[in-house]
Amino acid sequence: MGARILTKRSPLLFIKLFIRFILLIVLAFVCMLAIYQTYHPGLHLAQTEINIGVALYSDIQDGRKLDSEISKISCNKPGCLLFDAKRTIEAEYFRYSRQRTTFNFNIARPSDNSIKSIQNPRGVIDGFALIYDFILSFQNHGMNYFAYDMRLFVNVIKKHHRDYSETSIGSQKSRVGLIEWQVSDKNNYAWNLTKTLHEMGHMLGARDKYMGIRKSHYPSGYVNPEFGADRPQIYTEIMSGTRPINRFLEIEPVLAEELRFGFPSAFEMGWIPKVKSKSH
Numbered sequence: 001m002g003a004r005i006l007t008k009r010s011p012l013l014f015i016k017l018f019i020r021f022i023l024l025i026v027l028a029f030v031c032m033l034a035i036y037q038t039y040h041p042g043l044h045l046a047q048t049e050i051n052i053g054v055a056l057y058s059d060i061q062d063g064r065k066l067d068s069e070i071s072k073i074s075c076n077k078p079g080c081l082l083f084d085a086k087r088t089i090e091a092e093y094f095r096y097s098r099q100r101t102t103f104n105f106n107i108a109r110p111s112d113n114s115i116k117s118i119q120n121p122r123g124v125i126d127g128f129a130l131i132y133d134f135i136l137s138f139q140n141h142g143m144n145y146f147a148y149d150m151r152l153f154v155n156v157i158k159k160h161h162r163d164y165s166e167t168s169i170g171s172q173k174s175r176v177g178l179i180e181w182q183v184s185d186k187n188n189y190a191w192n193l194t195k196t197l198h199e200m201g202h203m204l205g206a207r208d209k210y211m212g213i214r215k216s217h218y219p220s221g222y223v224n225p226e227f228g229a230d231r232p233q234i235y236t237e238i239m240s241g242t243r244p245i246n247r248f249l250e251i252e253p254v255l256a257e258e259l260r261f262g263f264p265s266a267f268e269m270g271w272i273p274k275v276k277s278k279s280h
């Protein structure tokens with residue numbers, strides 16, 4: 001008897017349960033969307049003044065060597081990483097928007113002998129664990145994670161400039177970036193600077209514009225696509241990372257002055273209302 005009732009009612013019960021299940025999914029989705037909106041800031045910052053917290057990491061044991069690298073990052077003249085990054089990005093912002101902005105970098109020395117790694121989170125819980133890790137990392141450096149518009153983790157590591165392995169990443173979510181600062185010599189300074197600006201570009205909303213190692217996407221990865229892919233480019237699109245000499249050959253940037261954002265990147269970062277060039 002009991003079994004008969006169960007069999008009779010089960011289709012209705014199943015439908016009810018199914019509706020509840022769907023409602024639960026919708027509710028969970030709405031909640032996730034709300035959380036996502038909270039932790040994924042609006043596409044574009046009010047870019048009049050941007051404060052960037054920079055937490056340094058390094059596994060270099062030699063204290064004097066480390067000090068010399070840190071001074072190359074933080075010194076306040078041309079040829080210093082954060083000075084050149086600030087000058088380039090402020091000039092680029094002005095070139096596109098005709099408005100002034102200020103990027104303030106606040107640097108904190110490494111708190112121990114370790115380097116930082118960031119794995120892409122696999123889900124919401126993973127994502128929160130990651131943000132908690134960022135907050136603690138900043139705390140260990142004596143900084144408040146929430147006091148900044150953008151947050152950079154910089155690993156100062158020994159690495160040959162021909163070693164193309166790369167762990168630098170930048171994300172617009174939470175505006176966090178990790179940069180590998182290769183212990184510098186003349187060969188890799190410009191590359192360190194390019195990577196820093198590239199990840200900052202990501203943090204501001206710009207997307208990659210390369211198709212492989214030393215292969216800029218045409219036309220979006222070219223600062224002057226109107227020159228055509230066959231002719232040498234004068235500038236390096238920061239979101240491509242290399243400068244096309246012709247359609248087959250590209251070279252790494254040498255000077256801070258050759259680094260530029262192209263129209264599509266400027267558009268993605270909200271610096272111009274829409275892409276001006278007809279070639280895109």
Ligand SMILES: [Zn+2]
Nearest residue numbers: 198202207208
């Ligand atoms: Zn990228």
